[in-house]
Amino acid sequence: MSAKILIVDDEDIVIRSCLRILGGSLYLLDSTHDGSEALRKVDTTEYDLIILDIMMPGVDGMEVLQHVKERHPGVDVIMMTGLSEIQTAVKAMKLGAFDYLSKPFDPDELKQVVDRALERRQLLMESRDPKTKVSTSYRFENIIGSSAAMQSVYGLIAKCAPTNSTVLITGESGTGKEMIARAIHYNSLRKDQPFVTVDCNTLSESLLETELFGHTKGAFTGAVGNKRGLFDIANNGTLFLDEFGNISLSTQAKLLRVIQEHEFRAVGSTSTQKTNVRLITATNKNLKAMVADGSFREDLYYRINVFPIHSPALRDRRDDIPALAFHFLKVFSEELDKPVSEISEAAISLLMNHAWPGNVRELENTIQRAVILSSDHIIRQAHLVNILDNAPSHSRDVPRTSDDLKRVKKIAREKSVEEIEKLFVQETLRRNASNVTKSAEETGMQRTNFQALMKKYGIRVRDTEFGPDDAGMD
Numbered sequence: 001m002s003a004k005i006l007i008v009d010d011e012d013i014v015i016r017s018c019l020r021i022l023g024g025s026l027y028l029l030d031s032t033h034d035g036s037e038a039l040r041k042v043d044t045t046e047y048d049l050i051i052l053d054i055m056m057p058g059v060d061g062m063e064v065l066q067h068v069k070e071r072h073p074g075v076d077v078i079m080m081t082g083l084s085e086i087q088t089a090v091k092a093m094k095l096g097a098f099d100y101l102s103k104p105f106d107p108d109e110l111k112q113v114v115d116r117a118l119e120r121r122q123l124l125m126e127s128r129d130p131k132t133k134v135s136t137s138y139r140f141e142n143i144i145g146s147s148a149a150m151q152s153v154y155g156l157i158a159k160c161a162p163t164n165s166t167v168l169i170t171g172e173s174g175t176g177k178e179m180i181a182r183a184i185h186y187n188s189l190r191k192d193q194p195f196v197t198v199d200c201n202t203l204s205e206s207l208l209e210t211e212l213f214g215h216t217k218g219a220f221t222g223a224v225g226n227k228r229g230l231f232d233i234a235n236n237g238t239l240f241l242d243e244f245g246n247i248s249l250s251t252q253a254k255l256l257r258v259i260q261e262h263e264f265r266a267v268g269s270t271s272t273q274k275t276n277v278r279l280i281t282a283t284n285k286n287l288k289a290m291v292a293d294g295s296f297r298e299d300l301y302y303r304i305n306v307f308p309i310h311s312p313a314l315r316d317r318r319d320d321i322p323a324l325a326f327h328f329l330k331v332f333s334e335e336l337d338k339p340v341s342e343i344s345e346a347a348i349s350l351l352m353n354h355a356w357p358g359n360v361r362e363l364e365n366t367i368q369r370a371v372i373l374s375s376d377h378i379i380r381q382a383h384l385v386n387i388l389d390n391a392p393s394h395s396r397d398v399p400r401t402s403d404d405l406k407r408v409k410k411i412a413r414e415k416s417v418e419e420i421e422k423l424f425v426q427e428t429l430r431r432n433a434s435n436v437t438k439s440a441e442e443t444g445m446q447r448t449n450f451q452a453l454m455k456k457y458g459i460r461v462r463d464t465e466f467g468p469d470d471a472g473m474d
Contacts, residue, residue: 002027002028003027003028003048003049003118003121004028004030004045004046004047004048005027005028005029005049005050005114006031006038006041006051007019007031007032007051008032008035008050008051008052008053008061008064009031009033009052009056010033010053010056014080018051019031021110021111034056035056035058035059035061035063036059038059039059039063039064039067042067042072043071047072048075048118048121049076049077049078049114049118049121050064050068050075050076050077051078051080051114052065052077052078052080053081054079054080054082054092055081062091062092065077065092065095065096065097066095069095069096074121076098076120076121077096077097077098078097078098078100078113078114079097079099079100079101080100080101080105081102082103089102090348091342093322094326094342098116099113099117099146099319101113112148116146116151117146119151119154120146120151143176143179143180143183144320144323144327145317145324146319146320147312147320149312149316150320153180153310156307156309157180157184157187157309158187160309161185161188162187162188162189163188164278165306165307166259166280166304166306166307167184167279167306167307167308167309168244168280168281168304168305168307168308169280169281169283169309169311170283170287170309170310170311171284171310171311171312172284172359173358173361174358174359174360174361174362175313175360176311176359176360177282177311178197178240178242178282181240181280182195182240184238184280185240188238190236193234193236193237193238194234194236194238195234195237195240196233196234196237196238196239197239198211198239198241198242199242199243200242200244200246200247201242201246205248205250205251206220209254210229210267211229211230212229212230212231212251212255212264213231213264213265213267214226214227214228214231214232214266215229215266215267215268216266216268216269217268219266219268219269220267220268223268226266229266231258231273231277232273234277235277236276236277237277238279238280239277239278239279239280241279241281241282242281242282243284244282245283245285245296246283246285249295249296252296252297252300255300256299256300256303259300259304260303262274262275262276263275281304287301287305313359314356314359314360314362314363315356321348321351321352322343322351322352324360325343325363325367326343329341329343329367332367332368332371338374340374340377341377341378342377342379343378344378344379344380346380346381347370347379347380347381347383347384350381351366366384367379369383370383370384418457421453421456421457422459424453425439425457426459428443428450429454429459436450436451436454
């Protein structure tokens with residue numbers, strides 16, 4: 001069944017362009033030039049996606065977005081914005097917009113963001129199916145990110161979750177590998193059974209074996225009683241072994257037997273126990289290289305690598321940074337009881353250009369510290385500079401992929417437009433002795449639009465220089 005998409009923009013040329021780009025048999029397309037009409041349409045028609053302009057006369061895009069998210073939260077919204085409205089677009093992301101496009105945009109850009117939004121909607125629909133109803137804490141919508149890289153992860157989770165296949169999750173530290181493991185478990189047939197996790201990096205070889213397999217009373221000094229192992233505790237559920245690349249060759253051999261025979265022996269015991277666990281492992285190491293140098297068993301590698309999922313680094317899904325930042329902002333503003341609700345455009349730009357060697361965990365810690373440092377309702381660049389100023393300039397500025405190139409070009413265009421707009425306002429005011437009305441008339445702008453540019457860049461004129469029509473302007 002074709003997805004139903006509503007396009008809302010007061011400019012006819014934009015609507016015609018979207019209809020041409022998205023036209024064909026793939027989608028059912030509807031459109032309107034008016035925000036009020038858009039409100040009526042979304043309340044009377046079931047849409048899968050809305051493409052919405054931010055700036056419209058009367059009811060603007062932000063009002064429509066808020067209405068959609070309050071009454072139809074399952075419908076994704078893509079915002080369209082002029083280059084001078086980026087901060088408003090960031091606010092729209094905070095209010096729940098799926099993504100935004102800066103005008104003018106390429107046909108491929110529009111197609112890609114529409115595809116991502118509809119793929120995500122399909123995954124959400126599947127995860128909400130009563131037949132596979134899961135804990136709300138680990139549905140797909142609780143893993144933050146709508147980038148192409150994360151869409152790929154969601155698709156793999158959806159495919160492997162209903163099976164009993166062993167899963168290997170790879171990726172750098174801080175990318176959220178455990179969240180992926182939990183999403184697999186809570187979308188599986190084992191969701192009502194235990195999910196047990198162990199960090200293999202924090203335990204010595206002997207302690208790890210007793211944790212996994214248990215021990216009998218007297219098995220070693222200090223074993224004053226029998227202890228159940230995690231393969232027993234997780235029976236019929238899922239056992240998640242994090243930092244799996246750090247286990248010794250001796251323990252690897254014992255784990256191989258468990259995977260092959262579905263049985264294990266507690267330390268100090270002569271009898272075996274059966275286990276029916278689903279095994280999910282995760283590592284930030286290159287296991288293939290470890291197999292080559294003899295530090296990881298080749299037979300175990302192929303046993304655990306049945307269904308691999310790679311958790312992408314944050315630098316490879318930069319489009320998700322604003323959504324993640326606002327998510328953590330909400331979490332920590334509530335946790336710290338501080339009314340911080342905004343992130344400035346300059347701060348967002350700084351976040352978008354940081355290398356993030358610590359990935360999502362580093363971003364989380366960064367936002368937590370920024371909330372603590374903030375003295376009003378907004379996180380500014382100054383709250384981040386001490387945290388991020390060690391990032392080398394080459395890692396921020398030189399694109400690594402075509403997506404990075406698009407992103408850097410987009411940021412460069414936005415900054416260039418901002419510099420030109422600010423100089424435009426300042427020079428016009430200078431020529432007209434700081435008279436706002438005369439300045440607007442000279443440029444052919446409406447006075448309210450000229451004032452909006454002044455406010456955007458914090459440009460103020462002294463009260464003593466106001467003309468009669470400008471009294472009270474701030």
